[in-house]
Amino acid sequence: MIPITDAISLQDDELDISFIRASGPGGQNVNKVSSAVQLRFDARRSGSLPNSVSIRLQALAGSRLTLEGIIVITANRFRTQERNRADAIERLSDLIRKAAYRPPVRVATKPTKASKVRRVDSKVRRGDLKSKRSRPTSSE
Numbered sequence: 001m002i003p004i005t006d007a008i009s010l011q012d013d014e015l016d017i018s019f020i021r022a023s024g025p026g027g028q029n030v031n032k033v034s035s036a037v038q039l040r041f042d043a044r045r046s047g048s049l050p051n052s053v054s055i056r057l058q059a060l061a062g063s064r065l066t067l068e069g070i071i072v073i074t075a076n077r078f079r080t081q082e083r084n085r086a087d088a089i090e091r092l093s094d095l096i097r098k099a100a101y102r103p104p105v106r107v108a109t110k111p112t113k114a115s116k117v118r119r120v121d122s123k124v125r126r127g128d129l130k131s132k133r134s135r136p137t138s139s140e
């Protein structure tokens with residue numbers, strides 16, 4: 001079990017982890033060992049996530065989300081499988097934590113009468129200023 005927040009934790013069987021060959025640091029070791037990690041998490045069908053969190057998670061995932069609703073995270077920063085595996089799980093956890101934050105609901109407000117008057121006054125003043133820039137007419 002992987003704890004994400006106080007209310008959300010993922011089961012180990014929900015994560016599909018596979019190891020692939022990585023580019024980057026490691027020298028000849030890179031050509032022989034599959035040290036990069038590809039983590040797959042089904043955000044649509046996960047029983048651990050509330051529906052609202054799942055929807056926000058899919059929106060946050062961006063290009064990491066497949067058409068089937070699976071989030072794919074590839075980690076190859078480190079030279080060992082263990083560190084790359086931990087990095088991939090941590091990146092998924094961070095993404096889910098961000099999705100778990102529910103933005104406050106905006107309460108619609110009306111502008112005050114004074115603010116409407118100020119807005120109209122400033123528009124009138126600006127219009128007067130611009131009209132004074134024009135060429136004088138023959139009647140003036």
